[in-house]
Amino acid sequence: MVKEKKLRTPLIAGNWKMNNTRAAAEALVGGLVPLVKDLVDVEVCVCPPFTALDAARKAIGDSGIQLGAQNVFWEEKGAWTSQISPDMLLDAGCKYAIVGHSETRGRFGTVDETLASRLSYFGETDATINVKAKFMLAKGLIPIVCCGETIDERKTGKTDEVISGQIKACLSGISADEIEKLVIAYEPVWAIGTGEVCETAEANRVCRMIRQTVRESFGADAGNGVRILYGGSMNDKNAEDLLEQSEIDGGLVGGAALKAESFGVICKAASFAAWNFYI
């Protein structure tokens, strides 16, 4: 049996959304540390709400788990009520921040119109995501840039057009060197929080299409270097299949990141998937 390490180290990022007080964050990270601290060839990250960042950071200790935030603003400081700057997140111990999640774009995988219109107030767009990503990179914070199609867009055959359009607009004006450092998360909107995971081969195909879009816009090194995660109902049962795919470099995990056991299983599957095995 020959083992060969894949080009990119997988990243498993847990998006806790609006869950967990400080005590719950401590308990969750406390349960996760023994499950992941000895894993090799995988980067593990938790993204708590802002209020639990500090508690999570303390519980992370020297385990090697990384910290991420769920949003960020693109100004340094000043009269921006409610906003959080990259410097503040770096100061809180963050390495990453999620931008462009469909819930903050107001594109939600539900037929519940009330919820969809409520979420549209968050109003994130490709243009604001682009400004955020540029400012974060300038500050040394790594963006996890989300993209994804709605069920209507998929059903009408617009998936590739929508996703490649989002990628080009969100990454516009970023240098090829910086693109290599950032993370893209392909999250079909209809798969988020619904239990309806994207079929493995299709998720891999879309991630390949995203990588090709990056290559065409920023060159081969950027396309080969950028990590592309899959997100949308990934769990401890389906993670292995998804993470074994050649173009999927990890996962952005919502519901299954709220239990140490299920998140730990996903991280373990990613560590295993960091290698190609040949007989």
Ligand code: PEP
């Ligand atoms: C997410 O919120 O980014 C996500 C993928 O959620 P879930 O895993 O619950 O579908």
